[in-house]
Amino acid sequence: xxxxxxxxxxxxxxxxxxxxxxxxxxxxxxxxxxxxxxxxxxxxxxxxxxxxxxxxxxxxxxxxxxxxxxxxxxxxxxxxxxxxxxxxxxxxxxxxxxxxxxxxxxxxxxxxxxxxxxxxxxxxxxxxxxx
Ligand code: THU
Numbered sequence: 213x214x215x216x217x218x219x220x221x222x223x224x225x226x227x228x229x230x231x232x233x234x235x236x237x238x239x240x241x242x243x244x245x246x247x248x249x250x251x252x253x254x255x256x257x258x259x260x261x262x263x264x265x266x267x268x269x270x271x272x273x274x275x276x277x278x279x280x281x282x283x284x285x286x287x288x289x290x291x292x293x294x295x296x297x298x299x300x301x302x303x304x305x306x307x308x309x310x311x312x313x314x315x316x317x318x319x320x321x322x323x324x325x326x327x328x329x330x331x332x333x334x335x336x337x338x339x340x341x342x343x
Contacts, residue, residue, distance in 0.1 A: 215322040218243050222286040222318060225251035225266060233260060238289045240266035240297075244280030245310065267301035271308065281310045285329065288318040294325060302333040 218241050226239025233256045241251040252269025267287065274280060285305060289295040294317035297305065306329075313329040 216286075216316075218249055218284055218286045219288070219316065219318055219322050221249045221251040222266075222288045223320070225253045225270070226288055226290060227253075229253040229266065230255045232256060233258075233263070236289060236291055238266035238287065238295065240270040240285065240287045242270050242274050242282045242308075243284040244274065245283050246280060248274075248277065248280065250274035250277060265298060265301050267297050268304055271304055274308070280308070282308045282313050283310050284314055284316065285309075286316040286318055286323065288320065290320060293319050296332065303336060305329065306333050306336045306338075 221241035222239040225241060226237050229237030231237045231254055238254045239251065241249055243249050250270050250273040252266050252273055254263065254266045255269060256263035282305065287295050287297055309329050314326050315329050315332060316323040317325045
């Protein structure tokens with residue numbers, strides 16, 4: 213178990229979640245190759261499909277701050293012993309991850325497990341595939 217600045221950013225972001233419908237707050241944080249950290253929370257909507265995930269919010273903050281290559285991802289949800297990014301967020305993250313990016317699966321106290329991003333999103337769709 214480790215409490216890193218990246219974990220703390222995700223954990224603090226979780227406290228900002230707007231999740232009145234699911235009551236499932238999530239926080240995510242991304243660290244880029246410069247060491248910058250960008251965090252986000254899930255934001256739900258009365259029209260349920262219009263809500264979005266914490267990882268997507270974090271990506272938005274990263275892009276608005278100038279972008280970068282994601283080296284590390286941390287995700288935390290208060291109701292899960294560890295949470296995996298959903299499939300849609302794995303696709304969105306894949307657009308920006310470095311080849312050696314890692315995903316930290318967290319509980320409320322810190323990082324529980326660290327896995328390569330490539331292990332949770334192998335054979336993803338890329339721009340090359342769309343050509
Ligand atoms: N959620 C995330 O923010 N990230 C994930 O990886 C999985 C799910 C959010 C979406 C929704 O607001 C709530 O968790 C319940 O699905």
